[in-house]
Amino acid sequence: MNYPGGIKKEKATKANTTYDSNLSHKNRGMTLESEINITNEYYREIDKAYIYKKPTPIKIVKVDYPSRDKAKIKEAYFTVPSTTDYNGLYKGKYIDFEAKETKSKTAFALTNIHPHQIEHLKNIDNHKGIAFLIVRFTSLNETYLLPAKDLLSYIKESSKKSIPINLFREKAYLLKDNYMPRIDYLKIVDILIGGKNNA
C-alpha cells in the first residue's frame, strides 16, 4: 500500500538521531544509522577499527541537581553539528564520514548536508584523512559510499542543488547488506587507501 503524502517526502531524514530511531522506522527495517552502529560495534569486537558515532550536539540551558551526583537536564536544544557524525581510526588512518537516508528515487538533495560539514569533509580530504558520505536511497533499497573527492568535484562543477542517482551509480560504491558486518564499508575504504599513495 502506498501513502503518497508520507512516502513522497523529498527531505532526507537525518540518519543519526538516536532517541527516535527505533520508534519511527520500525516498519521499514533497520535505519542506516542502526546498521552503521552495529557494523562499527562488530569492527571493534574483532579489533579491526575504532570508529564511533559522535554524540548529538546539544546546547544545555537548564540543569537540575536533585542530589549531589545526579544531574537532570531540564532544558536543552539540538544544535547544528560543525563536523560529521562518524570518525575514527582504521589501519593507522583517520576515517571521517556522514550518513544520510533519502526517500527520493531520483536524487540526493544537498540541503541534507550543512555547508560546514562539506567544508569539514574538504579539510579532512586535504589533510590525508579518508572522508566520504554514505547515502541510502530507502525507496530503492540502494546504499552508496561516495568519496569526498567526488562529492566535492560535483559541487564545484555543478550548480545543481542535488546529486542525481546516476552519479551515485557511476561514481560511488554500492554497499550491500550483509549479515555480519551489516554494511562492510571498510572493504571500500581498503580500495580508497589502496588507490592513494599508501603513505
Next chain:
Amino acid sequence: MNYPGGIKKEKATKANTTYDSNLSHKNRGMTLESEINITNEYYREIDKAYIYKKPTPIKIVKVDYPSRDKAKIKEAYFTVPSTTDYNGLYKGKYIDFEAKETKSKTAFALTNIHPHQIEHLKNIDNHKGIAFLIVRFTSLNETYLLPAKDLLSYIKESSKKSIPINLFREKAYLLKDNYMPRIDYLKIVDILIGGKNNA
C-alpha cells in the same frame, strides 16, 4: 586565603563540561578545556589540524515539539562517555586524547579516567593512532602531555590508584602557556610522530 574543605578535594574536575566551565572557574583563569578549545580553533584557522571536542554524551528521555522545526529537550541525563573527549586529524595521523584537571599537588587519581576510556586509548595506540592524556595540576600551574604508552605501562606495572606528579615530571611533556596557540600540544605530537616509525 585557604578553605581546606573546598581546596583539598582530591577528585579532579572534568575538563570538558561545557555548560558550567565559565561559571565555576572564572576566579582562577581559563579552564584547561577552554584553552584546548581555543588552541584547536587556532589550529583550524591556520589549516594545521582538524581536532574537535566531541559533544557531551547525553541520554534524551523527553522531547517537546512546540513547533514543526523546533525541538525542545525537556528531560535528559549525562551518560558515561565510551571514548575520549578530543579527536581529529593532523598530518594524516589520527589524534585522540582526554584532558583533565586536578587540584592535587602530589598525584593524579586514576579514578578520573573511566576504565573504558583507558581501554580506548590502548586500542588507539595499538592501531597506530596518536593517543595521550593532557593533565593540568591547577594548584601547581603545571600542564603535562602524557603519551598513552606511558600511561598504560604505569597502570600495568603499578597497583597504585594514582599517578604521582614525579612520573609526569619524568615521563610526560610539560606544556607551557603561550599567547597563540594557547597550549601548543602539536609541538609534542611532532616529537611523538618523529619517535615512532613514521609509517
